[in-house]
Amino acid sequence: MRRGFIFTLDAVFAASILLIALAAISLEFYTPSQTFWLPTMGNSLMTALDKSGVFDNIFQQSDAQAQTTLTSYLASLPPNVNANITVKIYHGSGSTFTLSRTITAIKGVPDPNHETTVKRIFNKVDGSYFGLSEMVLSYG
Amino acid sequence: MHKGQVVTLDLIFALVIGMAVFFALNHEWGIAIQKSYDYTERNSAEIAAHSIALSLISSKGYPEDWNRTTVRVVGIAKNLDVIDGKKFNELMALPNASLGDLLGASEFRIMINMTSRAGATINATGLAPANYSILSTALSFVSFNNNVSKLYVTVWK
Numbered sequence: 001m002r003r004g005f006i007f008t009l010d011a012v013f014a015a016s017i018l019l020i021a022l023a024a025i026s027l028e029f030y031t032p033s034q035t036f037w038l039p040t041m042g043n044s045l046m047t048a049l050d051k052s053g054v055f056d057n058i059f060q061q062s063d064a065q066a067q068t069t070l071t072s073y074l075a076s077l078p079p080n081v082n083a084n085i086t087v088k089i090y091h092g093s094g095s096t097f098t099l100s101r102t103i104t105a106i107k108g109v110p111d112p113n114h115e116t117t118v119k120r121i122f123n124k125v126d127g128s129y130f131g132l133s134e135m136v137l138s139y140g
Numbered sequence: 141m142h143k144g145q146v147v148t149l150d151l152i153f154a155l156v157i158g159m160a161v162f163f164a165l166n167h168e169w170g171i172a173i174q175k176s177y178d179y180t181e182r183n184s185a186e187i188a189a190h191s192i193a194l195s196l197i198s199s200k201g202y203p204e205d206w207n208r209t210t211v212r213v214v215g216i217a218k219n220l221d222v223i224d225g226k227k228f229n230e231l232m233a234l235p236n237a238s239l240g241d242l243l244g245a246s247e248f249r250i251m252i253n254m255t256s257r258a259g260a261t262i263n264a265t266g267l268a269p270a271n272y273s274i275l276s277t278a279l280s281f282v283s284f285n286n287n288v289s290k291l292y293v294t295v296w297k
Contacts, residue, residue: 015161022168037190041279044197047221048281048288073288076257078279 042083042118042137049073049133055122058087059129063103070105082108082140087133097130110138185276185295188245193278193293195243196231196252197221208233214242223284223291228254232265239266248274248295254282255290262289272296 049055054073058066070085077083084106090097115138123130199215206212208230216227231252240246253264262284269275275296282291 012157015165019161019164019168022165022172025172037186037278040190040194041281044221045281045288048283051219051222051283052286052288054288073257076259076281076288076290 038081038116038137038139039118041077041081042116042135043120045073045077046118046120046133046135050120050122055087055120055131055133056124058103058131059089059124063101066103067105070103071107074105074107077107077137080139081137082110083135083137084110085133085135087131089129089131092128092130100129108140110136111140112138114138181274182276185248185274185297186278188248189276189278189293189295192243192245192250192295193280193291196293197223197280197282197291200224201227206230211242221280221282223254223282223289225285228263228284232263234265236265236267245295248297251292251294251296253292253294254284255292257288257290259290266294269294269296 054069058069061069066087070087074083074085084104087103088099089101089103091100115136117134117136119132119134121130121132196214196216198217198220199213200217201211201215202213203210206214206227211230211234214231214234216223216231218224234242239250239252240248243250249267249269251264251266251268253266254262256262275294277292277294280291280293282289
């Protein structure tokens with residue numbers, strides 16, 4: 001250290017680290033907490049689709065019709081939400097179920113680093129088919 | 141340094157840097173405190189909005205056959221996410237003054253509205269947000285008259 005040098009390079013370095021730490025802490029408060037509620041929204045849409053009979057109708061629809069139906073429901077999500085839904089229909093025969101159809105609908109591309117997934121199982125009244133729906137959502 | 145000089149150029153330089161760092165830290169600290177306060181307020185509004193929405197769509201209320209005069213706890217569900225039309229109408233008829241207390245959010249003002257999937261208003265109650273500092277809206281999808289509808293619960297103050 002040179003004579004008369006009160007503020008050393010070490011002190012400037014320490015103060016810089018402190019400032020960066022403070023900035024990082026304050027930036028943390030900008031993290032959107034809404035992500036926490038995304039699964040709730042996704043689950044409520046899946047439940048409403050099931051209980052309004054939309055999933056049940058898919059059993060009678062062609063793949064193209066089902067895709068159009070699902071796309072129209074995804075469109076009712078808020079504009080800042082991207083999502084895709086995949087519905088797999090399984091057919092039961094005896095004690096085994098085999099995958100018979102897969103229908104996918106898309107609204108934007110969910111961010112893989114911040115996406116959340118919700119699932120719901122539904123079945124046809126006569127028990128010969130059941131469906132597994134999986135929705136991936138993220139803010140985008 | 142000249143003889144008899146108390147304040148050196150180095151000292152002035154150090155004081156200037158020291159004060160700049162101090163004011164920068166002080167400013168950052170103030171911002172951090174304010175953000176912390178805003179975050180807490182926003183968080184409590186989000187929790188209130190989502191709790192009220194969840195309670196409405198998952199509970200039948202109390203008494204189970206409540207109406208606008210007998211209501212103790214508001215719930216408008218037949219089953220989870222399936223809305224009882226009669227109770228929904230009773231909810232819409234509740235006075236704004238008691239809505240916050242009944243829904244457990246007296247700290248906030250509340251607006252509840254239901255729309256079709258496409259966004260056409262079915263019915264609404266409560267106070268529309270005005271001059272607010274904090275606002276949070278919870279969106280839930282529900283089955284209403286066998287149609288997928290949207291229930292918005294907005295809390296604000």
